[in-house]
Each structure stands twice: as C-alpha cells, then as structure tokens.
Amino acid sequence: MFGKTKQERRDEKAEMLNANRRKFKLTAGDIIFNTINYTVFGLFTLLCIFPFYYIFINTISDNMMVSRGLINFYPEGIHINNYIAILQLREIGNALLVTFGRAVLGTAVMVVASSFIAYLMTKDVMWGKKFWYRFTIITMYFNAGLIPWFLTMMMLGLTNTFTAYIIPGLVAPFNIILVKTYIESIPAELEESAHIDGAGMMTIFWKLIWPLSKPILATIAIFGAVSHWNSFIDSLILMNNAPELHTLQHRLYVYLNRSSNLAAMMQSGGGNTQASAALAGVTNVRVINYTISMVTVLPILVVYPYMQRHFVKGIMLGAVKG
Amino acid sequence: MKQSLASRSIYIVLRLLIVLSVAMMFFPAINPARLTERINRNMSLFTSAIAYNSLIAELGRELNRGWVNETNFVILFISSMIICLGICLACVCGCLSVGNMKCKKRGNLFGLIGGATQAVGLAGILFAYLQMNASESDFDRLSPALTNGFFLYCAISATLIVGSLIQMLLLRNEEKEAVFEIEAKYRVFLMFLPFAALLFIFSYLPLWGWRAAFVEYQAGKPITMDDFVGFRWFVFLVNDPGTQRDIVRVLQNTLAMSALGLSTSWVAMAFAIFLVEIRNGPFRRFVQTLTTIPNFISWVMVYAIAFAIFSTDGFVNSLLAAMGSLDGPGRNYLMGDNAIWIKMLGWGMWKGLGWSAIIYIAAIAGIDQQLYEAATVDGAGRFQKMWHITLPGLMSTFFVLLLLSIAGILNNGMDQYFVFENATNTQRITVLDLYIYQRGIENGLISISTMVGMLKSLISVTLLFAANKASKWIRGESII
Numbered sequence: 038m039f040g041k042t043k044q045e046r047r048d049e050k051a052e053m054l055n056a057n058r059r060k061f062k063l064t065a066g067d068i069i070f071n072t073i074n075y076t077v078f079g080l081f082t083l084l085c086i087f088p089f090y091y092i093f094i095n096t097i098s099d100n101m102m103v104s105r106g107l108i109n110f111y112p113e114g115i116h117i118n119n120y121i122a123i124l125q126l127r128e129i130g131n132a133l134l135v136t137f138g139r140a141v142l143g144t145a146v147m148v149v150a151s152s153f154i155a156y157l158m159t160k161d162v163m164w165g166k167k168f169w170y171r172f173t174i175i176t177m178y179f180n181a182g183l184i185p186w187f188l189t190m191m192m193l194g195l196t197n198t199f200t201a202y203i204i205p206g207l208v209a210p211f212n213i214i215l216v217k218t219y220i221e222s223i224p225a226e227l228e229e230s231a232h233i234d235g236a237g238m239m240t241i242f243w244k245l246i247w248p249l250s251k252p253i254l255a256t257i258a259i260f261g262a263v264s265h266w267n268s269f270i271d272s273l274i275l276m277n278n279a280p281e282l283h284t285l286q287h288r289l290y291v292y293l294n295r296s297s298n299l300a301a302m303m304q305s306g307g308g309n310t311q312a313s314a315a316l317a318g319v320t321n322v323r324v325i326n327y328t329i330s331m332v333t334v335l336p337i338l339v340v341y342p343y344m345q346r347h348f349v350k351g352i353m354l355g356a357v358k359g
Numbered sequence: 360m361k362q363s364l365a366s367r368s369i370y371i372v373l374r375l376l377i378v379l380s381v382a383m384m385f386f387p388a389i390n391p392a393r394l395t396e397r398i399n400r401n402m403s404l405f406t407s408a409i410a411y412n413s414l415i416a417e418l419g420r421e422l423n424r425g426w427v428n429e430t431n432f433v434i435l436f437i438s439s440m441i442i443c444l445g446i447c448l449a450c451v452c453g454c455l456s457v458g459n460m461k462c463k464k465r466g467n468l469f470g471l472i473g474g475a476t477q478a479v480g481l482a483g484i485l486f487a488y489l490q491m492n493a494s495e496s497d498f499d500r501l502s503p504a505l506t507n508g509f510f511l512y513c514a515i516s517a518t519l520i521v522g523s524l525i526q527m528l529l530l531r532n533e534e535k536e537a538v539f540e541i542e543a544k545y546r547v548f549l550m551f552l553p554f555a556a557l558l559f560i561f562s563y564l565p566l567w568g569w570r571a572a573f574v575e576y577q578a579g580k581p582i583t584m585d586d587f588v589g590f591r592w593f594v595f596l597v598n599d600p601g602t603q604r605d606i607v608r609v610l611q612n613t614l615a616m617s618a619l620g621l622s623t624s625w626v627a628m629a630f631a632i633f634l635v636e637i638r639n640g641p642f643r644r645f646v647q648t649l650t651t652i653p654n655f656i657s658w659v660m661v662y663a664i665a666f667a668i669f670s671t672d673g674f675v676n677s678l679l680a681a682m683g684s685l686d687g688p689g690r691n692y693l694m695g696d697n698a699i700w701i702k703m704l705g706w707g708m709w710k711g712l713g714w715s716a717i718i719y720i721a722a723i724a725g726i727d728q729q730l731y732e733a734a735t736v737d738g739a740g741r742f743q744k745m746w747h748i749t750l751p752g753l754m755s756t757f758f759v760l761l762l763l764s765i766a767g768i769l770n771n772g773m774d775q776y777f778v779f780e781n782a783t784n785t786q787r788i789t790v791l792d793l794y795i796y797q798r799g800i801e802n803g804l805i806s807i808s809t810m811v812g813m814l815k816s817l818i819s820v821t822l823l824f825a826a827n828k829a830s831k832w833i834r835g836e837s838i839i
Contacts, residue, residue: 066740066741070636074633074636077633078633079646081646081650081712085649085650085652088668091667091668091674092664092667095667106672107677109678109681153550154554157547160547162544162547163547164547164548165548173554173558176563178823179816180565181566182565182795182809183792183795183796183799183800184571184795184799184805184809184812185565185809185812186565186568187800188805189565192401192403193406194402194405194409194413204561205561207554208554238546268657269657269658269774270777286657286659289660290659290778293662293666326666327667329663333659333660333663337655345651
C-alpha cells in the first residue's frame with residue numbers, strides 16, 4: 038500500500054513493452070493502426086473539452102460579437118465584465134455561498150462520520166457487527182424511492198432548511214466500504230502496539246488510523262465535494278419555499294430554462310442597482326447563460342488536476358467488494 | 360458481576376421501551392403534542408420540539424386576531440422539547456445499562472430522571488389541553504383532544520420510572536467498581552448506535568412512506584386507516600386506459616434507453632484496450648485526463664453545454680452561418696423527439712466513456728506482461744494479442760459491470776432526462792424515474808407515484824438478487 042501507485046506501475050510496464058517493441062521495425066500495418074488510433078482518440082478528446090473552451094471564449098469576448106455568433110474558435114475583444122456583473126447578482130452570489138457552504142460542511146462531516154463508521158466496522162468485537170454492516174451497506178442497493186423520501190423529509194421538518202443538505206449524506210455506504218478496505222490493509226500490529234501503550238479507541242482513531250488513511254480520505258473527500266457541488270435534485274425537490282437555499286446547479290437550470298425573458302427580469306431588479314447598471318451592457322441572454330455556466334463549472338476544472346491523482350485509486354478500491 | 364434474572368429481564372424491557380420511544384419521536388401519527396386538528400398532520404414529536412413555526416403554521420389568522428391563546432402553543436412547544444430531553448436522558452440510561460455495576464447504578468439514576476422529565480413534559484401537554492378546553496370559543500374551533508401518543512408516552516414514562524426504581528432496589532446491595540467501564544463489544548456498538556439511528560431515519564423510515572400507495576392521499580393530511588383503499592391504485596394503474604398508455608410508453612422509453620446503454624457497454628472496454636495501445640505516454644495521459652472531465656460535471660452543466668452547442672444560436676448554427684450554408688434562422692437541435700434515445704445515449708457516452716474506461720485500464724495493468732511477451736515470441740500480431748490476451752483478461756470485470764447494469768435496468772436516474780426534457784420531446788424521453796417525479800412532485804399525485812416507485816424498487820431489488828445469484832452460479836463469486 039505504500040509502494041508505487043498504479044499509474045507508476047502501469048507506466049513502467051508500458052516502458053518495458055516499448056523497449057520490447059523497439060526491437061522490431063514498425064510495419065506498414067502498425068503505422069496505419071497508429072494513425073487511426075491517435076486520430077480517433079485525439080478527436081474524442083477534442084470533443085470532450087472543446088465545449089468548455091467554446092463557452093469560456095464566449096464569456097470573455099466582446100459581447101456584440103458574441104451575440105452575432107462570430108466567436109467560434111478564438112476570443113476577440115477580451116474583457117471580464119461579464120463575470121463581474123454576474124457575481125454581483127444577489128441570486129448567483131447567494132447560490133454560490135450555499136453551494137460552497139454545503140460542499141465544505143457536508144464533505145467535512147461526511148468524511149469524519151463515514152471514516153469513523155468504517156473504523157468501527159473493522160472491529161470484530163462489535164456486538165452484531167455482521168448485521169450492522171449489512172444494515173449499512175444494503176441502503177446502497179435499495180431505497181424506498183423519491184416520493185417516500187420526500188414525504189419523510191417533510192415529516193422530519195427538513196424541507197426548506199440548510200440541514201437537509203448536510204445530515205442525510207452523513208453516512209455514505211460506498212465511502213464506508215472504501216475506507217474500511219483501506220483500514221484493513223493497515224498492519225494490525227500498529228494498532229495493537231498503540232493499544233498496549235494505553236491508547237483508547239478514540240485516540241487510536243484520531244492519532245493513528247486517521248493520519249495513515251489520508252490518501253483514501255482525500256479520495257472520498259473529493260468525491261463528496263464534487264457530488265455536493267453538482268447536487269441539484271435535492272435543491273429542486275426540498276427547497277420549494279426557500280429560494281435563498283437553491284444551489285448553483287439549480288439556479289443554472291432555472292436560468293437556462295427561462296433564458297428568453299432573462300434579460301428583462303434582470304433589469305427589473307434581480308439584483309442591486311450597481312449590478313443592474315453593470316448588466317445594462319450585457320443584454321445578450323446567451324452571454325449570461327454562458328457566464329453562469331462557467332462560474333458553475335470552473336471550480337471543478339480548477340480542482341480537477343488534484344482530483345485526478347486520487348480517483349483512480351478510489352475506483353479501484355471500489356471494485357473490491359466490501 | 361452476577362445479575363439476577365429479574366434485573367436482566369427488566370433491563371431488556373427498559374431498553375426496548377427506550378428504542379421504541381426514540382422511534383416514536385418520528386412518527387406524526389402518535390405525536391402527543393398534536394392536541395388539535397389545526398396542527399399540521401405531518402408534525403412528529405421531534406418536529407414539534409424543534410420547529411415552533413411549523414407548529415403554529417396553520418393557525419396564523421387565529422393567532423393574529425387573538426382568537427387563540429398563543430401561550431398554549433408555546434407550552435406545547437416547550438413540553439415537546441422537555442419530552443425529547445427526557446427521551447435523551449433515557450437513552451443514556453439504556454447505554455449505561457450494558458456497562459459494569461457502576462455504570463448501571465448511574466444509568467438507573469438517568470432512567471429515573473428521564474422518566475420524570477418525560478412526565479413533566481406530558482404534564483405540560485395536559486395543562487395546555489385543559490387550558491384550550493377551558494377557553495374554547497366559537498371562533499377558534501380547536502376542538503382539542505388527547506392523542507393515543509399521549510397515553511403511550513405516559514405508559515412509557517411510568518414504566519421507566521418504576522423500572523428504574525426496581526433496578527435501584529435490586530442492585531442496592533451490589534458491589535460498585537471504582538471506574539465506569541463497558542465491555543468492548545458493547546462500547547463499539549454504542550459508538551455506532553447514533554449512526555445506526557441516522558441510517559434508520561433516512562434510509563429505512565422512508566419505507567414507512569410506502570403506505571401512501573395504499574391510501575387515498577391528501578396533501579397535508581396524515582395517513583390513517585380511514586383512507587385505506589387497498590390495491591385500488593394498483594388496479595387503477597393496470598386498468599385505467601390513460602395511465603396504462605402512460606406506463607407502457609414510459610416503460611418503452613426506460614427499457615429502450617437501458618438496452619441501448621447495455622448494448623454499448625463494451626465501448627468503454629474497447630476504449631481502454633485501444634488507449635493502452637498508444638505508446639506515447641504523455642499523449643495517453645493527456646487523453647485519459649481530459650476525457651474524464653465530463654464525468655465530474657453535473658447533468659445541468661451538460662445541458663448548458665448542449666445549449667451552447669446545439670441551440671438556435673449555438674456553435675453549430677453560428678458555424679453554419681459563418682460558412683454561409685445556413686439560410687434563415689438556425690435550427691434548435693434540442694427540440695423535437697427525433698432520435699432522442701440515440702441522442703441521450705450520445706450524451707451519456709460523452710459524459711461517462713472516459714470514466715468507465717478507467718476501471719478497464721487498471722484491469723489491463725493487472726494482466727501478466729509475460730503473457731504478451733510469450734505471445735510476441737510465438738509471433739502473435741497486435742490484434743491477436745488484444746483478442747486472445749487482453750480481452751479474456753477483462754471479461755470478469757466486464758461481466759460484473761454488465762450484471763450490475765442489468766440489475767439497474769429500471770434505474771436510469773432522472774437528472775439527465777429531467778434537464779433535456781421539453782414539451783416537444785417529453786413523449787419519448789420520460790423514463791420511469793422522471794415519470795415518478797412528474798406525477799408525484801409536479802402533479803401532486805402522491806399515491807400513484809408511490810405505487811409506481813414501490814413496484815420499481817421491488818423489481819430492481821429482485822433483479823439485483825437474481826444477478827447476484829447468476830454471478831455466484833457462473834463465476835462462483837457474488838457481486839454485492
């Protein structure tokens with residue numbers, strides 16, 4: 038577990054294979070194969086990232102040119118006024134705050150709770166351990182459905198409250214499996230020696246297990262944060278009477294849906310006067326949609342390089358059943 | 360440490376009662392604080408104790424005009440809080456009862472105090488009830504009545520007090536240890552207990568909501584036996600021509616889109632196999648990194664992208680206009696139900712292909728390289744090696760994922776279809792999950808959508824177990 042990462046090992050193997058390959062001359066068939074292979078993958082990659090690029094250049098280009106559909110491949114007349122204007126809109130600023138808040142808070146409590154449960158689940162002495170583990174994991178495969186869930190949330194008085202974003206996600210069965218598998222791979226002797234030295238369960242968890250499990254905790258934290266950032270259905274269904282609690286994705290959806298009468302609405306006081314003044318130049322609905330989309334997706338793109346290091350490990354551990 | 364049989368059996372009763380009283384906190388039908396019909400029927404004792412505003416939500420007018428004395432409701436609110444506090448104290452008693460003698464003795468004290476606290480709360484409710492009864496005027500029509508829950512809690516509180524007292528007497532002569540200690544097996548369990556409660560509330564309690572499928576549900580009313588209609592909604596689902604047509608259409612969409620997904624599930628495997636054929640490391644990582652990005656954005660964002668590319672003045676149309684091959688206004692490719700199943704499959708693949716390939720790439724890395732070397736020596740070509748070494752090496756992974764997606768054939772999720780749905784394509788895009796949302800949340804047909812959801816859950820779980828059985832039978836290994 039402390040050895041090379043999968044990526045490194047894979048690279049090594051590829052290098053070895055390469056060395057083998059170099060002994061042989063490339064045949065015509067190889068060249069044709071490689072050309073096709075590289076082209077297909079290149080095109081698919083382009084397909085995956087071009088939309089982001091397209092939206093981005095349209096948000097920073099001259100708005101007049103954007104509205105005439107002239108910005109297709111490269112930006113022109115670069116400015117950042119659209120972003121300034123959008124971030125001054127109270128609705129968007131608020132949604133950003135709510136989404137950011139739930140991502141941070143929700144992820145933090147989820148990581149602590151789920152890793153603690155995972156730790157408890159590695160203790161064979163636990164009374165009825167097998168039953169309680171099943172009790173936890175089965176919720177991953179089976180749920181009552183959308184409407185009963187909604188009725189229950191209503192019954193608990195969690196509709197239209199921020200708590201509804203945090204508490205239900207506290208116990209995440211899939212993450213529990215991930216962390217449990219990881220903790221089981223930590224040599225048991227470490228824990229035993231700590232126990233002999235007089236450390237209690239809590240001390241062992243915080244001082245020993247927690248630091249040693251950092252890689253997997255980072256993985257579940259990232260997955261958790263991304264899913265919080267992307268969450269939309271709970272905001273849509275639970276926050277009917279609390280528009281101030283709508284998440285960014287929900288806002289984006291609403292904006293996309295009513296984009297036709299958006300400009301009018303914004304000028305008639307969707308935000309403060311300063312924002313309205315700033316928006317006076319941004320009459321193009323497309324630009325507004327694009328800018329909100331970019332604000333929504335940018336955090337993901339920014340943390341993505343960091344995430345990338347972790348998720349391969351995560352998904353591979355996930356393949357190991359609990 | 361030896362305990363008498365009596366003491367042990369009393370503890371079992373007490374613990375059961377405590378668990379029961381905690382669970383009862385969340386059921387609105389037995390809320391002792393719901394003295395009048397005018398209190399929202401969805402209020403459980405727990406909600407009454409934390410949300411005063413919801414407690415008086417339906418009495419706004421009466422309170423404003425002074426027809427109803429608000430003090431009574433404040434008393435109700437505080438009493439609910441006190442009862443909840445009492446239940447918490449009783450929980451402490453239950454937890455300590457699995458410990459050593461010192462724990463037990465302290466626990467009995469908690470049980471006594473908890474029971475007494477509950478009694479105080481109940482007295483408060485009784486007081487509010489009497490007040491309401493005394494001051495009833497023609498205007499308010501509160502018609503207060505004590506609920507079953509009130510008497511249930513009275514019984515629990517009394518049993519708690521009596522039980523704790525008996526325990527105190529029974530354990531009076533037992534030797535007390537110097538420190539509090541609980542056996543390891545119970546200690547670990549007690550640490551898990553709060554989370555078990557959370558799981559119960561958010562994952563198991565909704566199952567109780569299934570009863571909405573068997574009653575005539577009315578918004579804001581609780582479900583009682585009076586509304587019980589048996590399998591009427593099921594019969595309605597099967598017999599009503601309109602609903603029948605809906606269900607058939609929705610099932611068609613669901614199964615068609617799932618089938619399309621299933622029949623293209625090999626693409627991710629092919630993606631992985633061909634990707635590792637790329638010998639240029641940096642380019643390979645570049646492709647892998649960038650094709651995974653779409654997996655991490657939400658479906659709303661995917662829709663925003665679709666909007667930017669395919670809407671009336673999106674990328675495609677501006678490109679066509681720039682090339683001069685567009686006369687008149689552009690076409691909105693997101694409208695209409697032309698080949699909508701294929702389009703949805705396309706978006707699904709755009710979002711998920713790079714991500715699903717990762718697991719296969721990792722599996723390829725796990726294949727023994729000596730196999731390839733031996734094959735090379737024997738003169739196997741590139742495609743022969745792919746076919747005879749890589750592919751068989753990936754089959755077990757592919758098989759597991761395929762079984763899981765067969766089990767999830769009814770669960771397409773609603774996000775994707777919800778964002779892409781519009782008036783022109785709703786006929787062909789509505790899948791089961793989206794249908795449940797539309798009927799239940801948008802149209803407020805709670806009963807029928809619960810029925811549909813319940814059948815869906817039951818079929819899905821049956822499929823999952825079948826898939827698991829099949830996996831055990833074929834591979835000798837289970838998948839869940």
